[in-house]
Amino acid sequence: MTPEASRATRINDFVVKFANVNGSGSASANRLFARSILRMGVPVASRNIFPSNIQGLPTWYEVRVSEAGHIGRRGGVDLMVAMNPQTWDQDVAEIDEGGYLFYDSTRPMPRSKFRQDVEVLGLPLTAIANERYGDPRQRQLFKNIIYVGALTELLGIDTAAVEKLIAEQFKGKDKLIAPNVEALRLGRDRARAEIGQIGLRIRRADAVGDRIFLEGNNAAGLGAVYGGATVCAWYPITPSTSLAEAFDKHCRRYRVDPVTGKNRFAVVQAEDELASIGMVIGASWNGARAFTATAGPGISLMQEFIGLAYFAEIPAVIFDVQRGGPSTGMPTRTQQSDILNCAYASHGDTKHVLLLPEDPHECFEFGA
Incomplete structure (x- = not known):
């Protein structure tokens, strides 16, 4: 990102978009991310933009964070979580000037694939998952939770709120709670050590009222x-x-x-x-x-x-x-x-x- 470019700084008012591959298990992780913000008292509106037909095709999930309670699509993206190489160019082009690009930096990308007016946040998610997990399916599923953990650090989301949601989600399947919490903390700690916090912030509020999160x-x-x-x-x-x-x-x-x-x-x-x-x-x-x-x-x-x-x-x-x-x-x-x-x-x-x-x-x- 060029020094003269203005870095986006917003509190409780921005758009996060996830670019994933269908069938990768990302849907539940993305919903976990959206629900965690709601638990911090900040309204969110989330939607699948273009769900794919079969496994392996692109899918997107957009979360509008709005303390004012706006639920319509705002247009533009402040933070793109780019997890699909097939749609990389399209996803990068969609980020607003001064926005942020978070991606899996396990494999080096040429400089031509980045924009000068966007701040790049790379974390070797695949490498982190491969180091910790041996089973290929576990590597993919927990990689999703690892990037949610990283986002909690980048945006200032209360990790305890996410851990509580994980416990609720896997109630009755208690053996899954600890591994998911571990993956969450793994992502949080690596992001804290290698990236730190960014200009987009989630601050606790009391604006949710009687809203509930459902489709x-x-x-x-x-x-x-x-x-x-x-x-x-x-x-x-x-x-x-x-x-x-x-x-x-x-x-x-x-x-x-x-x-x-x-x-x-x-x-x-x-x-x-x-x-x-x-x-x-x-x-x-x-x-x-x-x-x-x-x-x-x-x-x-x-x-x-x-x-x-x-x-x-x-x-x-x-x-x-x-x-x-x-x-x-x-x-x-x-x-x-x-x-x-x-x-x-x-x-x-x-x-x-x-x-x-x-x-x-x-x-x-x-x-x-």
């Missing part, structure tokens, strides 16, 4: 619990699968009889989408509040049953988590591709109520 599918699943749903019949299909899984998780916390220990809910994985909507209609006919979660191809298969529910006046709720393209489409791309198909689903003169949430808050409200 749209999770919010919709929780909303269904609050709305009184007791039956979920579904067939796994990306990107809706996590909604049914979230409903099951929340029901196991809130819908188990404290006296008998019996479940007061039913989650049924059907053999296909046709069976799932049929089960929903049957459960609703019997008086239960029931729903299914699917995507565009599932909606196509459910047309006849949707018509049955409409003309028989049997209430049925369908969460359509849309994905791009016709037929099987592109499962991990999002697109508003099913609106007309859902509005007039089935054969004959049918018109269905559509609720289109704009954020996780509305996902919860509409789910309830």
